[in-house]
Amino acid sequence: MSKPLIGVILGAVLGAIDGLTAWFTPAVRDQLAGIVFGSTVKGIIAGIAIGFFAKKFHSLPLGIVFGLLVGAFLAFLIALMQGGYYFQIVLPGTLVGLIVGFATQKYGNSPSPANS
Amino acid sequence: MNWLSDSKVSHLRAVVGEPDFSGTKYTFVKELARGGMGTVYLAEDTELNREVAIKVLSVPEMTEDLRRRMVREAQIIARLEHPGIVPVHDVGVLPDGRVFYAMKFVRGVRLDEYAANTSSTRERLRKFQAVCDAVAFAHAHGVIHRDLKPQNIMIGSFGEVLVLDWGVAKILRDEISSEADTLMLPPVGNNKASDTAHGTIIGTRQYMSPEQARGEIDQLDERSDIYSLGAVFYFLLTDQAPGENRPRALNPNVSKPAEAICLKAMARDRASRYTTAAEISTDVSRLLDAEPVSAYRENVYEKVSRWVGKNRFLVLLVLAYLLMRIFFIFTSRS
Numbered sequence: 459m460s461k462p463l464i465g466v467i468l469g470a471v472l473g474a475i476d477g478l479t480a481w482f483t484p485a486v487r488d489q490l491a492g493i494v495f496g497s498t499v500k501g502i503i504a505g506i507a508i509g510f511f512a513k514k515f516h517s518l519p520l521g522i523v524f525g526l527l528v529g530a531f532l533a534f535l536i537a538l539m540q541g542g543y544y545f546q547i548v549l550p551g552t553l554v555g556l557i558v559g560f561a562t563q564k565y566g567n568s569p570s571p572a573n574s
Numbered sequence: 575m576n577w578l579s580d581s582k583v584s585h586l587r588a589v590v591g592e593p594d595f596s597g598t599k600y601t602f603v604k605e606l607a608r609g610g611m612g613t614v615y616l617a618e619d620t621e622l623n624r625e626v627a628i629k630v631l632s633v634p635e636m637t638e639d640l641r642r643r644m645v646r647e648a649q650i651i652a653r654l655e656h657p658g659i660v661p662v663h664d665v666g667v668l669p670d671g672r673v674f675y676a677m678k679f680v681r682g683v684r685l686d687e688y689a690a691n692t693s694s695t696r697e698r699l700r701k702f703q704a705v706c707d708a709v710a711f712a713h714a715h716g717v718i719h720r721d722l723k724p725q726n727i728m729i730g731s732f733g734e735v736l737v738l739d740w741g742v743a744k745i746l747r748d749e750i751s752s753e754a755d756t757l758m759l760p761p762v763g764n765n766k767a768s769d770t771a772h773g774t775i776i777g778t779r780q781y782m783s784p785e786q787a788r789g790e791i792d793q794l795d796e797r798s799d800i801y802s803l804g805a806v807f808y809f810l811l812t813d814q815a816p817g818e819n820r821p822r823a824l825n826p827n828v829s830k831p832a833e834a835i836c837l838k839a840m841a842r843d844r845a846s847r848y849t850t851a852a853e854i855s856t857d858v859s860r861l862l863d864a865e866p867v868s869a870y871r872e873n874v875y876e877k878v879s880r881w882v883g884k885n886r887f888l889v890l891l892v893l894a895y896l897l898m899r900i901f902f903i904f905t906s907r908s
Contacts, residue, residue: 482903
């Protein structure tokens with residue numbers, strides 16, 4: 459599977475799961491659908507960015523750092539829009555970005571070099 | 575009467591034992607090793623001005639037919655051009671009638687010496703893979719080694735692996751004359767390494783296949799070398815030459831798949847062994863990559879353990895994420 463595709467799928471799945479965990483917070487349970495949708499979209503965007511980065515740079519440490527930064531940045535934007543819950547949103551978002559960054563580099567296939 | 579001193583006597587003895595390289599382009603430097611099939615000397619190639627290792631085969635009753643066949647064997651082996659096979663540069667006959675062949679002089683250590691200084695199983699297995707690749711190449715060219723053992727494998731200064739001593743190799747398929755041939759050497763006196771009977775048992779008993787030990791020379795094929803590869807693998811896993819014990823009995827750190835690879839290669843019934851050296855190499859590669867090997871059927875627990883072991887970092891990340899989520903759930907409720 460290509461790195462961008464792994465990034466998109468993993469970003470979407472982890473984003474959705476991340477959003478679903480809001481169910482355990484009674485204060486925001488009535489907004490669950492919106493949170494899951496937003497979290498999934500955030501995961502897909504992060505996955506695309508991380509996947510294409512991984513395609514360009516074949517380095518596990520770089521992939522992890524980039525995933526971490528993208529995850530943290532997007533989660534921070536969400537928290538900013540929410541106007542709160544910074545810690546609860548940014549920390550898991552950062553970790554999800556890190557997981558996607560690691561997995562795309564580790565499990566994604568690099569395109570084979572063209573024959574000269 | 576003048577008596578010769580002990581040092582002069584020992585010097586004379588050494589000179590008498592030296593091979594006579596007159597008429598060749600080599601000059602004697604020193605003796606390197608003495609084995610069952612011959613003696614290896616360090617010599618200098620005076621034309622190319624380089625050091626070479628020369629193996630002089632020790633055959634007490636050298637007939638013209640045997641000499642011709644030994645030369646032809648060396649010629650065929652010389653055509654095995656592979657990074658893992660020590661190249662034969664030259665072959666010829668000494669003035670005393672003994673056949674010699676000149677090889678690249680490899681600087682390095684033998685596999686048994688290397689293993690004594692290398693505790694990393696992964697490193698040992700990578701070297702073993704290189705041995706398998708070289709043997710697979712020879713098999714593909716119709717040549718079997720017949721004396722694979724740690725003492726015949728050298729690790730060069732740059733970590734390169736070279737399989738030595740193709741002097742007793744058997745040609746299964748002669749690509750020149752399209753006829754198979756077997757080199758049957760007569761017994762050599764004081765042969766420590768080989769148990770020779772009727773000139774048919776060639777090799778080192780602990781590393782030779784049962785059919786080779788029985789002297790069934792017509793039964794020897796690639797699978798005989800595969801047994802020997804399994805024996806070398808056994809040595810690398812346990813630091814001991816193969817015996818009655820299973821590898822895990824000698825070294826509890828040996829994994830079940832590693833033991834299974836070893837035992838499959840060393841199966842007494844040759845039909846149960848790997849059919850090619852490349853198959854062992856593939857299984858060892860899969861073992862190194864924490865993937866399932868063909869020689870061992872693992873249960874569900876072992877599959878999960880292997881996957882977790884292989885993806886430890888990912889599992890840790892997911893666990894960290896879950897722990898963090900649980901922490902937030904509890905803190906938001908309280």
